[in-house]
Amino acid sequence: MSRVFLLSANVTTEPYPVYPLGMAVIAGALDQAGHQLRQFDFLAAGKSKAALRQALAEFAPEFVCLSLRNIDNVDSFGGEDDWYLAQARKLVQVVREATAATLIVGGPAFSIMPEAILDYLGADHGVVGEGERVLVQLLADLKAGRPAARLTSEAGAGLAGEEMAAPLLVPELVEFYRQQTGMVNLQSKRGCPFSCSYCTYPGLEGKRFRCRPAPAVVDDIKRLQAEHGIESLFFTDSIFNDPAGHYLAVAEEMIRRGVQLRWSAFFRPQGLGRSELALLKKAGLYALELGTDAASDATLAGLAKGFNFAEVEAVNRACVDEQLPCAHFVIFGGPGETEATVQEGLANLARLQHTVVFAFSGIRLLSKSPLHAQAIREGLVSADQSLLQPVYYYSPNVDRDVMNATIEESFRGRRDRIFPPSEGQKRMAVMHNFGYRGLLWDKLISFGRSRRRHGAGN
Template sequence: MSTVFLVSANTNVEPYPVYPIGMSVIAGALHNAGHKVIQYDMLATGNSLDHLRCALTEAAPDYAGISIRNVDNVDSFTSHTNKYIHKAKRIVDVLKESEVPVIAGGAGFSLLPEEILGFTGADYGIIGEGERKMVELIARLEQGEETKQIYGKEKGIPGKEILVPRWEPQLLRYYLDQSGVINVQTKRGCEHCCAYCTYPHLEGHKMRVRPVDEVADELEMLCKCGADNIFFTDSVLNDRGGHYLQLAEEIIRRKIKISWCGFFQPGPIENDELALLKRSGLQAMEVGTDATSDATLKGLHKSFTFDEVMEFNDKCVAQRIPCAHFVIFGGPDETMETVREGIANMNSLNNCVVFPFSGIRLHEGTPLFTRAVKEGLIRGNQSLLEPFYYFSPQLDKDEMNAALTEGFKKRRDRLFPPDEGQQRINIMKKFGFRGILWDQLIKFDDQPGNKIPSQSLRDSAHAS
């Protein structure tokens, strides 16, 4: 069997450093197949190419793999774009100095496989879930067989067969020290059809849930290693089948002492379900509200209305559960009228944080990309290695950004522009705060009966 040197290329620390579980899942698959695996994290080793060279020389691997999590920072508002793909190229250049085959993969790679393979100079690439395909590719290379350069997507791995990451103790200690948060995946796939989203393209439309017992076992193991703050990285945690509720019940039954957060879609949820989640350790919710008015929600193919967003938020406030709503301005059917309506709507939401973004980074294979081509905003064959952002042709981008800046400038819990919000979070880090951090911006009233419902606040905003 072979020695495989895996590299996580991600060095982004905003909003906080994230453990490279994708690399560790691949490491587990290779280890189970009998290979010796070395997991190397660029962030945890100081982002030094010289250190990487030394580690490669010491390991003397037969194969190298690079996990590319992001292409860029998807922030249209900044004057510069953080192009992570250029860092990935420099890493590949170092890996190729060892004269071993270099295999690229990861979520970022899977969005632009041909372009990234050509740009970085990697020898092979794997699209989508890679644990089985990585083992198969190396087996073919070991046997000297002819093999294609890019392994395309295949049918998703069933939930009960999704591997637990091969957690690396040294990396665990690093991320616990740096952020205090460890990420865990309970399912793959996305059952929603949002116009801009790449999750269905990467993981499929069918939710594939991991056995609740297995996830709970993983949580217990992580707790023994000192991890008590968990972020569930599923595309949407609150699935229609209720797997997330079963997991909450199991966490309570086993008395697993964790605080946790995850991605939620706003929509119908019962008070007793929220109470159950809170008893299991729910600390906060990151909510994919995405748009700020009924017109723009429809334009993004969302399955809920803004009234449902308000009801969801009010129920969370009643349970004293902090929510952060992530929303995008400038999407399909956005006008200056809906921008003003959206600002008023978001400011009417009670006791929550809002992360507004400007424009939508386009990716081929999404309904929004198809719409942008039809609207003449982009060519069908245009390279997307350089980021291209969708803005509704019915508005002026600069006028919209000015309105957003003015509309949110007096709110410490409305973090726009995005880089300004990150600066506030960085200040909290300097004072020793760990975790998701944005929840520190929410102060619940000690007398819930005195709260003004969001609907009343919204009516007042539109009346003014």
């Protein structure tokens, strides 16, 4: 077996620091295969290159596996420091100077544009998509001197739910993220059958949900609690509330086994009523992040969301009635956006009570998304234009500056309406400095008036 150094390159803390789950899952698979491992999180190490050099020297790896979570922060207001590939290349330089080990790169960001990123970083090999099985085989081939492709990927439909490795967490890293956010991450399924025009999830994880057995998910939760004292969790599924109801089975299993844990997840704002929310709340759900994405029926259709704003309002009302904080993430400027839809969208958002809205301007174009093809058809980008550096889609029918000013004016004076995204970071930082941990945005919501209006327990 081999000595394998796993390196998480993610340093973003927006909207909050996130445990490097991808690295932990790969570590679980490699550990099961008998490899000697060292997991190194550049963020948790204080972004110290000296610490990275020392760790590499002490461990003396045969292979270094670099995990890329994000290309950039997908914020059109971002600057040069928000393009994370440049930072990753500096880490590659450190690795090359410190060791002669073979360098392999993977992760969700890498898998979006693998050829271009592999060339830019100058790594030896790349793993596209999920890597539990692929990386184990690649290491075996390289160790044995067998020829190996520069890029490798999982064949077929990918791992079945029961084949997905459980994450191998590092106590020191758990403590770092506990101090930062009070929570770690877990995945109950992969894939997404929906066709949102900007999204890369179906291309990365497949166009169907591959669900881990509910007992296995809860086994992981119980193990995280027993071994690491975890008290709060975030499910990193593309969306948690799949139409087939696997998410309800997970909640029911948590209740059946007496799991005492606060958790949150990313939800689709459709088909989620009070009965479902009541069950989830009983299982420990304390807040929902909603992929609303647009604020009018026209722009929802433009993004191929598959639901309308009336459904968004219904989910929001159900959250209020169940006293569950929710946050809507909304993008302005997408396909179908006009000056009229901006005004309509802001009026729609104003009707959402007891909720936080995070608004974004423009949509980061990614090469495996339908929106990229649309942008080429509309002449906004050329077919051969590189998307390594951020390029944003804006509807030809809006003036970007006027739209941004209109959003800012609509949100002015409201602590529960956040635009531009950097404003959210400022507010979260203040709460963090006062000792708050977790999602933080949920602290911006009060249900005092909703109890009087709706009646507690109705």
